[in-house]
Amino acid sequence: MARKAVVDRRKCAYCGACVAVCPADANELVETFLEIYDDKCTGCSICVKMCPMGALAIVEVE
């Protein structure tokens, strides 16, 4: 089990705020959508606190 950030694309305003604070370089604002790279994400939840929209959450994955 590991903890990872996931984005709710319906809430995301593709603003890049989460990218500015991710210490693991695990996310990227690709033109008009947010991508989170599971292989880099440490599940630290910093981006979750940053998101102005409440579009991010941490989930447990296999």
Add this chain to the structure above:
Amino acid sequence: MYDVVVVGAGPAGSMAAKTAAEQGLNVLLVEKRQEIGTPVRCAEGISRESIEKFFEVDKKWIAAEVIGAKIYAPDKTEIVMSEEMAGNEVGYVLERKIFDRHVARLAARAGAEVYVKTAMVDFERRDGKVKLKLRRLGEEWEVETKILIGADGVESKIGRKAGIIRTLKLNEVESCAQYLMTGLDIDENYTYFYLGRETAPGGYAWIFPKGNGSANVGIGVLPRMAEKTAKEYLDAFIEKEGIEGKIIEFVAGAVPVYGEIETAVADNIMLAGDAAYHADPITGGGIANALSAGYYAGKVAAEAVQKNDFSASFLRRYDELWKNDFGKRLRRNKKLQLKFIDMDDAVLNKLAGAIAGKNLREMSVAAIVKELLKAHPKLLWDLKDLF
């Protein structure tokens, strides 16, 4: 091979590309969005002086002109800052969708190549130059340049990869939400600022008029202090103030409130604007500094090409220029911001009460602090030498 590749067509990047192209350099400006200037991530306020320094004002990209600002303490004590005479506008509220494109167009007209819907995905410094990987419509290719200007905003990957800046911590950045509202009943001659820990912990809420009963109504909060999302704070603010209007646009974003970085350069690389955390730590305003930084970066790029020297030690001329212009202000306002976020609502009310009704003619942070220092020297004693 390019002389300069600029990544990001915001105010910093377009200004850098324009300036470098005007000096005769071979310039490429790369922007990942398909439309420059949208989505807007800004409340669009700027002082008249900052804009007139670089541009002939064109009504097409000015949404409104204001003569002053009104600041509200948590208990609603009002501080008014305004110019004495009518017709003496001190600030503009821009239409950045149009303004940003205007600056990009000036860069293109000066000779810069512009690629939109094109992202820089990676770069590497090798043999005294920079190899960049670009991607458009799923296709990747490489270009080479002598100088890379990172104007890629608060989400900058260039600065972090080059080791110039470190990632922002949650007390060094504001989380922001904003609505463009219409049908509002406000005096459009002023911008409005609302302070208070409950309203906007570590930040403030704002109303910036855009003419014809519309305005940017927004909020910035410091995530370290916030207990809910910026959007929730914004909705609560609108409810509490009884602001009635219709929402016709939605904005989210981040503003660095880091203060001055030690250097914005590395070998072959310069950072400008939000990418270099150039936004003001107390107001969150970043357009003016982004424009100035872009201008200086473009100038220094031309000198570097002429001298054929792209080393960090040569590019430090750029550091000197932006630091001389606004470095001290970033340092000073960072100290002020740290002080400000420590104040609870009772202290804010007390300070506002002490200077309410005073005639503040100059519209600046320094003008307020100077008045506060006269009224409450003890509360702010450690700032006295800065102002």
